[in-house]
Amino acid sequence: MIVAHLDLDAFFAAVEELEEPSLRAKPLVVGGDPRGRGVVATANYAARRFGIHSAMSCAEALRRCPHAIFVRPRHAVYREYSRAVWTAVREVVPTVEQTGIDEGYLDIGEVARDFLAARRVANAVQAAVRGSTSLTCSLGVASCKVVAKVASDARKPGGITVVPAGREAEYLAPFAARKLPGVGPKAEIRLARAGIETVGRLAALEDAELTRLLPGKVGRMLRDRARGIDPRPLDLAVERISISQEETFERDVADREVLRAELRRMSEGVAKYLVSRGECARTVTTKVRYPDFAIRSRSTTLPAGIDDAETIADVACSLLDRALQDRPGPLRLVGVGVSALEAHRQLALG
Numbered sequence: 001m002i003v004a005h006l007d008l009d010a011f012f013a014a015v016e017e018l019e020e021p022s023l024r025a026k027p028l029v030v031g032g033d034p035r036g037r038g039v040v041a042t043a044n045y046a047a048r049r050f051g052i053h054s055a056m057s058c059a060e061a062l063r064r065c066p067h068a069i070f071v072r073p074r075h076a077v078y079r080e081y082s083r084a085v086w087t088a089v090r091e092v093v094p095t096v097e098q099t100g101i102d103e104g105y106l107d108i109g110e111v112a113r114d115f116l117a118a119r120r121v122a123n124a125v126q127a128a129v130r131g132s133t134s135l136t137c138s139l140g141v142a143s144c145k146v147v148a149k150v151a152s153d154a155r156k157p158g159g160i161t162v163v164p165a166g167r168e169a170e171y172l173a174p175f176a177a178r179k180l181p182g183v184g185p186k187a188e189i190r191l192a193r194a195g196i197e198t199v200g201r202l203a204a205l206e207d208a209e210l211t212r213l214l215p216g217k218v219g220r221m222l223r224d225r226a227r228g229i230d231p232r233p234l235d236l237a238v239e240r241i242s243i244s245q246e247e248t249f250e251r252d253v254a255d256r257e258v259l260r261a262e263l264r265r266m267s268e269g270v271a272k273y274l275v276s277r278g279e280c281a282r283t284v285t286t287k288v289r290y291p292d293f294a295i296r297s298r299s300t301t302l303p304a305g306i307d308d309a310e311t312i313a314d315v316a317c318s319l320l321d322r323a324l325q326d327r328p329g330p331l332r333l334v335g336v337g338v339s340a341l342e343a344h345r346q347l348a349l350g
């Protein structure tokens with residue numbers, strides 16, 4: 001396995017700088033009201049030099065840097081940029097597990113045979129992201145997720161860190177234990193009390209002491225990770241191929257309006273999921289089940305992808321009409337699904 005973890009640099013702040021170039025090079029905080037109880041969502045690197053970081057109170061950020069500029073987050077704008085980023089990434093590396101708006105794992109092994117080629121692919125990904133959005137990102141390339149994730153954070157901003165196979169444990173060893181994904185504040189405290197400050201010390205723990213400090217499966221899992229052992233595959237949920245919702249009624253339903261209302265409700269769930277993944281779908285399917293358990297489904301494939309609840313619902317309802325025309329009668333279940341998923345249409349930037 002060769003996997004990369006990609007993480008955008010100072011994401012919200014970077015977008016704000018692109019949208020308003022006069023902010024560039026000035027300390028910039030995206031977050032709540034510095035005169036209220038808001039917290040910092042993110043700060044650009046100029047602001048980080050003053051010790052400002054995510055989750056700090058904005059009041060404290062203002063104290064640390066009185067001339068910092070504070071802006072409120074504009075999530076809809078960040079989502080648009082995120083979609084453009086992931087579309088660009090998928091053009092270089094098609095198989096991606098997006099784990100957040102600004103981060104995800106890339107199946108580099110699919111396009112690169114060895115770590116040398118993997119570095120070139122990582123460079124190409126960075127160039128594609130920069131070319132499509134002007135945003136910068138950092139990547140870590142390794143044989144497993146945990147090492148890739150730690151490595152993507154190591155040379156921010158704009159860094160690429162490749163940890164070749166066989167070097168995982170050695171690479172992780174000097175990092176602070178809390179840098180290991182999975183080590184939360186509680187585990188960190190327990191480890192620190194026992195003098196375990198680094199990933200390397202965690203990796204070297206004997207069974208008995210490990211069980212004492214971090215009992216159960218979690219302890220063994222964290223020690224494995226500290227050793228650079230992480231069998232997690234990319235999580236390409238089946239939902240990537242299709243997303244659906246269905247509802248079995250307590251009593252069979254014949255009322256067309258009730259069925260339509262159900263489809264509309266479920267279409268909202270489906271659309272929400274699509275939007276959260278930055279994807280849209282070209283095929284909509286309505287599924288019906290009759291009291292005798294017979295199942296019918298009707299699908300339509302559209303010329304362009306959609307991701308809004310209303311359009312999905314409109315298509316789903318007309319498919320319901322078609323199904324009921326072919327076989328009328330009360331229904332035991334209705335469902336709506338979407339497939340032929342694609343990354344959201346490229347947005348024109350600038």
Ligand code: TTP
Pocket residue numbers: 007008009010011012013040041042043054055102103156157
């Ligand atoms: P991160 O990737 O953690 O941070 P970042 O991209 O701003 O900076 P870095 O260069 O260190 O990666 O989070 C991505 C976005 O998520 C970030 O821009 C803002 C948002 N966010 C919050 O809203 N609250 C938080 O506490 C954190 C950590 C992030």
Ligand code: MG
Pocket residue numbers: 007008009010011102
């Ligand atoms: Mg980031």
